[in-house]
Amino acid sequence: MDYYYGLVLFICCWIPGFGKLPAPINVTMDSFNFKNTLRWTQPADLEGDVIYIVEYKIDIPSNRVAYKRICITHEQQCHSSVITYRSYVRVKARKYSDESDWVTIHFDPYEETIIGAPDVTVSSRSGHLDVSFKGPLVGAELESLKMKYGELIYRVLYWKESDPAHVLNVSTSQSQDTLRDLEAWTVYCVKVRAYVPEYNKSGEFSPAICKETTNNESRKPSAPINVTMESFNFRNTLRWKKPDDLEGDVIYIVEYKMYVTLLFYMEHAPLICMEATNSSIFNIL
CATH class of the missing domain: 2.60.40.10 (Immunoglobulins)
Known part of the structure; x- marks a missing residue:
């Protein structure tokens, strides 16, 4: 045992x-x-x-x-x-x-490590798009990615919203870039990711941001919509609605002109149309 x-x-x-x-x-x-x-x-x-x-x-x-x-x-x-x-x-x-x-x-x-997307802002200015980006911040102490890797490049992709298959790109080591030679009054979409050359390593893309370009002149304001004339006992009121894209301190100017058509028959005489403004006096030529 x-x-x-x-x-x-x-x-x-x-x-x-x-x-x-x-x-x-x-x-x-x-x-x-x-x-x-x-x-x-x-x-x-x-x-x-x-x-x-x-x-x-x-x-x-x-x-x-x-x-x-x-x-x-x-x-x-x-x-x-x-x-x-x-x-x-x-x-x-x-x-x-x-x-x-x-x-x-x-x-x-x-x-x-997987590199996340940078924070991106896009603004429209004089026919260009200004794109700025920062981050991502990394690690427990939220250091900048550039502090970790040293060299860092941002790759910017952009395209017309109406033509997503035709994608253009620029690269920069700065924290902002300006997209030039764009068509005026056209919506462009932009997304950005970080790239580390030393490791041939690309980060995630930021969500696409779409903005409309302008030109070097101020844009003509949108016209009033739903314009109607209300009339009761010959008391007339013109009414309209403000367009959704029209903001700020807006004034409206209302004008009128009288349009009169006279039809009569004269032997060997043509049909005559006459117009007068703010006047009820007509002359037959």
Whole structure:
């Protein structure tokens, strides 16, 4: 009996892997604008009160670099925005005194993070479109993307709203640009994304913004609409409605002229039409 008890104790304590937990699976790092989250899946045969430990170390050629702990959690994810350089990241499961093997992945936020869309504003001026953009802001401390990568280019795509298949583009390293040589009184749509030349990496496009161009002159105001004359017992009132696109301090000018047509027959005489303004006097030529 003592022999079998000793054998079981030996197996439990000395044979490697006995009682070891299954390791987390599907370990991936999600990263958007340098905000990182390590995610994994709990194995189907791992149940009960399980905690996970997440650590990382920077990927540099040195034996003195040790792993640093990020999370001890019951969840199947760990916010890892503390990682700002290429690193090794690992996770393991623990249940009471039992542990799994580490699962390690390599992660480089500069290459793998998804770059979001910049904030874009578009304004119409003298036949041009002025486009300005900023961001996106990245990381836990909301740094500028240019501070992260150094060189940053904005790629601007624009097209006529009526002809979306014909897309033009310009690139700039500045925070604004002016789209010129546009057709007057035409609606153009604009979208912008950031591009990092060093990593040949493009960000997401901003939503399209559509604006109408003007020209170098002031635009003729829209005419009044629904113009009608109300008349009761020869008391007349002209009424109209203001167009939807007409704003600000607007005045209206009302004029009239009398239009009279006289029809009569004279032997060997033509049909005569005569017009007078603000007068009821007509002369027959």
